[in-house]
Amino acid sequence: MNALPLIYGFRELVAGAGFVAGVTVDGLALVKKDEDGWWIYGVQPGGIAERGDTEQEAYLRFKQSFREVLADSASLYPTFESFRSDLLSMGQQLNEAWAEEWEEARAALRAGAQPDGELADLPRKTGPVHVGIAAVELQPATAKDNPADTHQAVAA
Amino acid sequence: MSPGGAVLLTDLVSMLKVCAPGVVFLEADHRIRVLWRGKTYYNLPTGAHGKKPGRADIEVGYVVHIVKLFGIETCAAEQLPALKNKLPRRTAAKA
Numbered sequence: 001m002n003a004l005p006l007i008y009g010f011r012e013l014v015a016g017a018g019f020v021a022g023v024t025v026d027g028l029a030l031v032k033k034d035e036d037g038w039w040i041y042g043v044q045p046g047g048i049a050e051r052g053d054t055e056q057e058a059y060l061r062f063k064q065s066f067r068e069v070l071a072d073s074a075s076l077y078p079t080f081e082s083f084r085s086d087l088l089s090m091g092q093q094l095n096e097a098w099a100e101e102w103e104e105a106r107a108a109l110r111a112g113a114q115p116d117g118e119l120a121d122l123p124r125k126t127g128p129v130h131v132g133i134a135a136v137e138l139q140p141a142t143a144k145d146n147p148a149d150t151h152q153a154v155a156a
Numbered sequence: 157m158s159p160g161g162a163v164l165l166t167d168l169v170s171m172l173k174v175c176a177p178g179v180v181f182l183e184a185d186h187r188i189r190v191l192w193r194g195k196t197y198y199n200l201p202t203g204a205h206g207k208k209p210g211r212a213d214i215e216v217g218y219v220v221h222i223v224k225l226f227g228i229e230t231c232a233a234e235q236l237p238a239l240k241n242k243l244p245r246r247t248a249a250k251a
Contacts, residue, residue: 034217034242036161036215036216036217039217041217041221042221046225047195047196047197047198047199047225048197048198048199049199049217049218049220049221050199051215051217051218065187065199066199068185068186068187068199069186069187069198069199071185071186072184072185072186072187072189072198073184075184075185076182076184089196090196090198093195093196095221095224095225096227097224097225097227097229098221098224
């Protein structure tokens with residue numbers, strides 16, 4: 001297989017002008033190997049991509065970039081509501097071209113294709129997948145709001 | 157720099173001005189946002205290796221992602237030869 005349909009999720013704390021937000025990201029991405037390494041292409045949210053020398057490095061860099069994008073949003077938007085609105089738009093954006101390849105890769109797995117590489121052993125998830133970005137203002141924050149990976153799986 | 161190829165930020169900007177007229181660049185603290193027709197690419201690197209602004213190398217994968225997000229594959233491949241073998245068969249033929 002030359003593409004892996006990834007499902008991922010993580011939680012992040014983001015501080016803005018006078019607010020602290022808990023952000024939950026649930027997304028789809030396409031993992032592809034190119035001659036220059038591994039790429040994680042965001043399908044939905046569809047506006048982020050990142051590269052690494054290995055799949056795991058690419059994914060770690062993808063999440064790091066995503067965190068920086070969230071921080072950028074907090075710096076660009078001066079209120080929690082405008083910040084939240086930006087994240088909602090970000091979470092709804094679909095990269096249609098990659099979405100088509102993501103579905104093809106999922107269909108290939110269902111047809112019996114065997115993925116290889118570091119992410120091949122991730123749990124398989126079938127059925128509908130929740131996708132989007134949610135933000136809540138934390139007043140006050142608690143320990144359960146701390147950043148964490150919430151899930152990572154291969155769509156099948 | 158990765159061996160897979162890179163383009164200068166200035167060349168990427170020139171391509172987008174041709175293929176995505178009206179494109180807007182919004183530089184934030186960490187990344188540059190690229191906005192066009194209701195679509196936003198969020199994580200264009202501001203540049204690597206301490207080069208002068210505009211002379212930074214942008215890895216082709218980022219460019220491919222932007223091009224696919226905006227649906228400007230054919231025009232982009234004409235403007236940036238580095239993309240010609242990077243766009244999948246289906247999209248390279250898209251009008």
